Amino acid sequence: MAVVPAGALMRRAAFGVAVVAAELLAGKRRVGLLVGAGNNGGDALWAGYYLRKRGVAVSAVLLTPDRVHAEGLAAFRRVGGRVVPRLRDVDLVIDGIVGLSARGPLRPDAAEHVAHLEAPVLSVDLPSGVDPDTGAVSGPAVRAHTTVTFGCLKPVHALADCGDVRLVDIGLDGELHGPDLVELDIADIGVAWPVPGPEDDKYTQGVTGIAAGSATYPGAAVLATGAALLSTSGLVRYAGPAAEDVRARWPESICTGSITDAGRVQAWVVGPGLGTGLGAEAVLRTVLEAGVPVCADADAITMLANNPDLWDARDPDTLLVLTPHDREYERLAGPVGTDRVTAARKAAERYNAVVLLKGHATVIAGPDGRVLVNRARSSWAATAGSGDVLSGVLGSLLAAGLDPVLAAGCAAKVHALAADLASDGAPIPATSLLAALPDAIRAVRPL
Numbered sequence: 382m383a384v385v386p387a388g389a390l391m392r393r394a395a396f397g398v399a400v401v402a403a404e405l406l407a408g409k410r411r412v413g414l415l416v417g418a419g420n421n422g423g424d425a426l427w428a429g430y431y432l433r434k435r436g437v438a439v440s441a442v443l444l445t446p447d448r449v450h451a452e453g454l455a456a457f458r459r460v461g462g463r464v465v466p467r468l469r470d471v472d473l474v475i476d477g478i479v480g481l482s483a484r485g486p487l488r489p490d491a492a493e494h495v496a497h498l499e500a501p502v503l504s505v506d507l508p509s510g511v512d513p514d515t516g517a518v519s520g521p522a523v524r525a526h527t528t529v530t531f532g533c534l535k536p537v538h539a540l541a542d543c544g545d546v547r548l549v550d551i552g553l554d555g556e557l558h559g560p561d562l563v564e565l566d567i568a569d570i571g572v573a574w575p576v577p578g579p580e581d582d583k584y585t586q587g588v589t590g591i592a593a594g595s596a597t598y599p600g601a602a603v604l605a606t607g608a609a610l611l612s613t614s615g616l617v618r619y620a621g622p623a624a625e626d627v628r629a630r631w632p633e634s635i636c637t638g639s640i641t642d643a644g645r646v647q648a649w650v651v652g653p654g655l656g657t658g659l660g661a662e663a664v665l666r667t668v669l670e671a672g673v674p675v676c677a678d679a680d681a682i683t684m685l686a687n688n689p690d691l692w693d694a695r696d697p698d699t700l701l702v703l704t705p706h707d708r709e710y711e712r713l714a715g716p717v718g719t720d721r722v723t724a725a726r727k728a729a730e731r732y733n734a735v736v737l738l739k740g741h742a743t744v745i746a747g748p749d750g751r752v753l754v755n756r757a758r759s760s761w762a763a764t765a766g767s768g769d770v771l772s773g774v775l776g777s778l779l780a781a782g783l784d785p786v787l788a789a790g791c792a793a794k795v796h797a798l799a800a801d802l803a804s805d806g807a808p809i810p811a812t813s814l815l816a817a818l819p820d821a822i823r824a825v826r827p828l
């Protein structure tokens with residue numbers, strides 16, 4: 382703002398909104414603006430100005446007429462924009478209610494206008510009512526078909542549903558500091574995913590150990606072992622009471638009934654279906670003492686939360702990835718609350734571990750402060766056994782020697798992708814998600 386003429390950034394932003402609006406209109410001609418008190422409303426008014434100049438009919442509801450962007454309103458009126466009490470018969474709504482300074486849900490009068498909309502909504506910067514920093518929705522909020530944002534993506538775009546997000550360059554290059562959150566894309570994952578080279582054999586690619594399952598829950602062991610087998614070409618060892626079931630389903634795995642004769646591994650997965658009794662505690666202790674990276678999931682997290690003495694089994698330099706859902710997180714570190722990034726960071730720091738907090742937006746925090754986010758495109762992965770598959774994938778990436786934050790990010794993304802591919806619009810069990818892992822890995826691998 383110090384180096385460009387006053388108002389220039391807003392007009393660039395608004396021009397970007399108008400271009401996307403024209404594209405969404407696809408020849409239709411009536412646009413309605415919802416205009417709030419700040420610069421977000423100013424953007425909407427200026428977008429209305431540019432659309433008017435293209436011959437679009439634009440009407441605007443001023444939610445706070447006494448606090449409106451004065452220049453934007455004057456420009457809008459100059460080209461024949463109309464101020465109306467209520468939007469009627471429009472083909473597209475531009476949401477300029479609140480932007481980056483928003484706090485809390487929509488106020489009742491704004492909520493009332495939004496509740497009756499039938500046309501698709503194009504949100505300026507973010508869907509109003511969604512928290513810009515956390516993506517939390519704590520009351521009425523706009524549901525955006527498309528969001529146009531400026532300069533860089535904000536946390537809300539990675540954490541919440543903003544519809545199709547379009548980024549408009551307004552000339553901030555060089556003025557922005559590095560990102561607070563990173564979302565891995567397919568190319569990042571394709572480059573990182575371990576595949577065998579000409580010099581490799583079954584041992585050089587990392588041996589994954591699976592300490593999971595019980596007489597009651599043998600399926601968790603079968604799913605986690607299968608996921609590890611399908612994710613990399615390294616060997617997989619299973620140790621535990623589900624050895625018979627695992628061997629029957631996965632003859633290529635090496636199965637033993639007890640952790641004590643499992644043999645050497647390069648990483649352990651511990652917890653899925655394991656139970657929380659004394660035997661399970663002994664297994665967890667053995668795994669933590671092994672001095673190799675550990676992915677601790679499900680019952681392992683519960684045991685670590687209930688019995689802090691177990692932490693003493695771990696050499697503090699042993700890499701640990703914890704993969705809690707919200708209830709498991711709560712046992713470890715208290716309620717997650719609405720700020721999932723801060724929650725994941727807090728637990729990562731407290732336990733000197735990588736924390737993968739599961740959710741529609743999965744947040745991964747490293748003890749070094751790095752944070753990755755992966756927003757699933759669907760919710761089909763929210764099914765029983767899905768977490769067992771995730772931990773198996775993650776364990777095999779740890780065994781292959783991937784950095785644990787990267788391993789967690791790659792596992793979360795490929796897991797979500799496998800759910801999408803398997804589902805194709807219908808509910809799926811975790812076995813189908815598992816079966817889709819090879820397709821998901823093929824989809825991220827470079828050509």
Ligand SMILES: NC(=O)C1=CN([C@@H]2O[C@H](COP(=O)(O)OP(=O)(O)OC[C@H]3O[C@@H](n4cnc5c(N)ncnc54)[C@H](O)[C@@H]3O)[C@@H](O)[C@H]2O)[C@@H](O)CC1
Pocket residue numbers: 390391392394417418419420421422424478479480481482483484485486487488505506510531
């Ligand atoms: N900072 C920049 O460089 C640029 C900012 N631009 C726009 O400016 C926006 C930020 O503008 P402002 O800082 O003026 O603030 P906003 O337009 O986000 O909010 C305006 C005011 O609304 C009130 N408010 C907060 N929460 C509310 C709620 N839940 N319901 C009703 N009212 C609420 C507050 O009094 C707040 O100050 C960005 O989102 C973007 O659209 C763009 O023009 C491009 C350049």
Ligand SMILES: [K+]
Pocket residue numbers: 421476477478479480504505506507508509
């Ligand atoms: K908005």
